[in-house]
Each structure stands twice: as structure tokens, then as C-alpha cells.
Amino acid sequence: MRSILHAQDGIREPSEEAEQDPLFVQAVARTVQVLSAFHSASKPMSLNEIAAASGVGKSATQRVVATLRHLGYVERDPDDNGYVPGIRLLDHTLDYLRLNPLVARASPVLLELRRNVRERIDLSLLDGLRLVYAARMQSKRETFFATLVGHSVPVFCTSGGRAIMAAMSDDKVEEIIEKSDRRPFTAKTLVEPSAIREKVLEAREAGYAVAVEEVLPGEVALGVAIRGPDGSPLAAIHVAGSLGEWEAEEFTRRFAPLAVEAARAISRY
Known part of the structure; x- marks a missing residue:
């Protein structure tokens, strides 16, 4: 793994x-x-x-x-x-975050979303085959790595990544699947191209993607793509919770509408 x-x-x-x-x-x-x-x-x-x-x-x-x-x-x-x-490297991290217009306009929306859901909220930015976390708002039970800005995860197996893939052309989806290092993170990580395509299609229909224990055991996460002015996906909102507290279906039913509205609010600017 x-x-x-x-x-x-x-x-x-x-x-x-x-x-x-x-x-x-x-x-x-x-x-x-x-x-x-x-x-x-x-x-x-x-x-x-x-x-x-x-x-x-x-x-x-x-x-x-x-x-x-x-x-x-x-x-x-x-x-x-x-x-x-x-420590001087942190100065450049701050420069990137404060000068990135998407991060700046997303911040108040993410804060409001965090107040409403009371679960972990992340903003991730698309960088090739990976998503890089630019904002992380913890829930009450986080581990150290889950608080780190700059942490990255693959596009192909994450809720935010699949939501972004759902906003892309089929050719681009195939390119991401083909080029990705599809080694699993957990026993439930989907690595077969056909299974990934199916999840992307589900995300296109629903307007959001859900991943259950694919990166972390015991975690359910939903993701919604944030689009640029031309409609192309640039980033994603993630809402993550514990399967010890939520059934995946109930978590999705309760929080997906809020995450979708937050992503729309950021994309509308």
C-alpha cells in the first residue's frame, strides 16, 4: 500500500x-x-x-x-x-496562498461551509495527476497529516479528483487514468480503469463524487469541482467524515447539497 x-x-x-x-x-x-x-x-x-x-x-x-x-x-x-x-520556505507558501485569487475568494465560502457541516473541509488545487491541498479546516478528530497545507493526493482515487474528472472530456479522463500511478492506498482503493470510469460517470450525473475508504480507512469523503471562467475544472471542495459516526449514504444526503452550493458560489466569481 x-x-x-x-x-x-x-x-x-x-x-x-x-x-x-x-x-x-x-x-x-x-x-x-x-x-x-x-x-x-x-x-x-x-x-x-x-x-x-x-x-x-x-x-x-x-x-x-x-x-x-x-x-x-x-x-x-x-x-x-x-x-x-x-523556515524561509514558509514565506513562499504564504505568498502563493495570499496571491492566488481562487484561494482568496474561496476562503469565506469555506469558513461558512465549515460552520454548517462541522466536519473536515478541504480546498484542493489541480496539478496534473494530483490534487494539492491549499486549505484544510479540521474537524474534532484529525490526525497530524490531515492538517497540513501542501499535502497532495492522486486525482484518480479521491472524491475531489473524480469530481474534477467528471468535468473533463472523456479523452482527458482516459489520459489521467493511463498516466496515474494506480497503486492502492487501502484495500478499497479502486484501481481498475473500468471501475474509475464508472465512478466518474456517477459524478457527472450527480454533480459530485463520493469515495469511501479509498485513501483512508474509516473515512467517507465527497468532492465537488470548482470551475474557472471558461468552465474548466481548477480545484475541488472536499467534505470528509468518519464512518464511525456516519453511514456513507446519510453523510452524502446531508452534505452534498451544501458542498455543491459552496462550489457554485466560488465558481461564480
């Missing part, structure tokens, strides 16, 4: 087209690759581990890490066991 505690997108190496661009700066690309090495980390990393994970040579990694350390983007961990991301 796959882990939900790490970034799901790996190191993005420059394409051949990018490297041929006269404006492309290789040193900047190496720096980003070094920072991206921490995506898969579960503990502080040594220089050798960073070099291996990033695909950057050890000598270049040493220089990049030293530079980033001086600038506050990489730090030694408190026990001096290796390197960890530095």
Missing part, C-alpha cells in the same frame, strides 16, 4: 525542451531538484541521501545545500542528524 505521509509527486527533472530554452538556468533547476529531494524524506537527510534522491551530483549538491543553508532555505535539524527544509 502507498503512503499518504509524503508528497505524491516525485522529482521533476527538466524536459529536453526546457533545457534547450536559451533562458533556462540549469543552476536554478538543480537547486529546485535539491529542495524537492525532501518530498520523500521521513527523517533528516545527509548530503549523500539528498544527492541520490535529487539526481544531482554530490559536489553540486554540497554547494547548493551550503548556499541554501546560508539563505535559510535548508537547516541542520536540532539534533544535528542531517538537513531539513528551512
Whole structure:
């Protein structure tokens, strides 16, 4: 089974087209690759581990890490066991969130939705084959990972992802299914293309998608797509609850209309 505690997108190496661009700066690309090495980390990393994970040579990694350390983007961990991301990276997270118009206009709508449902509310943004959480409003029983902005999950097996797929053309849906890493998160994760297509069709008919224990055991989640001015899906609202407190059908009946209205309110701007 796959882990939900790490970034799901790996190191993005420059394409051949990018490297041929006269404006492309290789040193900047190496720096980003070094920072991206921490995506898969579960503990502080040594220089050798960073070099291996990033695909950057050890000598270049040493220089990049030293530079980033001086600038506050990489730090030694408190026990001096290796390197960890530095606090300055949070400044850029804040910049992205406050300057993203969709996140800005969604925030008051999400707050109102959270007051009404009293369950976990998430806003996720589409990034290729994954959804990246840009806002997370906890319920009363959250675990650590469920509170983290920046956490990502695949499109193909999540309620928000399938709601987004339902707003796409059939060709785009097939492309996502084909390119996705469809290893399961739980025993109930749907990985067969035919089963995923069926869920996407259900979401098209209903206007929302539901996933039961496909990413987390004991969780029911419903998702609704948020569309841009041209009608294309850009993001999704998720409402998640515990199967210890809700039957999936009752959870959906009660909260789907509220989530659909919230997504419409954000999409109307």
C-alpha cells in the first residue's frame, strides 16, 4: 500500500525542451531538484541521501545545500542528524496562498461551509495527476497529516479528483487514468480503469463524487469541482467524515447539497 505521509509527486527533472530554452538556468533547476529531494524524506537527510534522491551530483549538491543553508532555505535539524527544509520556505507558501485569487475568494465560502457541516473541509488545487491541498479546516478528530497545507493526493482515487474528472472530456479522463500511478492506498482503493470510469460517470450525473475508504480507512469523503471562467475544472471542495459516526449514504444526503452550493458560489466569481 502507498503512503499518504509524503508528497505524491516525485522529482521533476527538466524536459529536453526546457533545457534547450536559451533562458533556462540549469543552476536554478538543480537547486529546485535539491529542495524537492525532501518530498520523500521521513527523517533528516545527509548530503549523500539528498544527492541520490535529487539526481544531482554530490559536489553540486554540497554547494547548493551550503548556499541554501546560508539563505535559510535548508537547516541542520536540532539534533544535528542531517538537513531539513528551512523556515524561509514558509514565506513562499504564504505568498502563493495570499496571491492566488481562487484561494482568496474561496476562503469565506469555506469558513461558512465549515460552520454548517462541522466536519473536515478541504480546498484542493489541480496539478496534473494530483490534487494539492491549499486549505484544510479540521474537524474534532484529525490526525497530524490531515492538517497540513501542501499535502497532495492522486486525482484518480479521491472524491475531489473524480469530481474534477467528471468535468473533463472523456479523452482527458482516459489520459489521467493511463498516466496515474494506480497503486492502492487501502484495500478499497479502486484501481481498475473500468471501475474509475464508472465512478466518474456517477459524478457527472450527480454533480459530485463520493469515495469511501479509498485513501483512508474509516473515512467517507465527497468532492465537488470548482470551475474557472471558461468552465474548466481548477480545484475541488472536499467534505470528509468518519464512518464511525456516519453511514456513507446519510453523510452524502446531508452534505452534498451544501458542498455543491459552496462550489457554485466560488465558481461564480
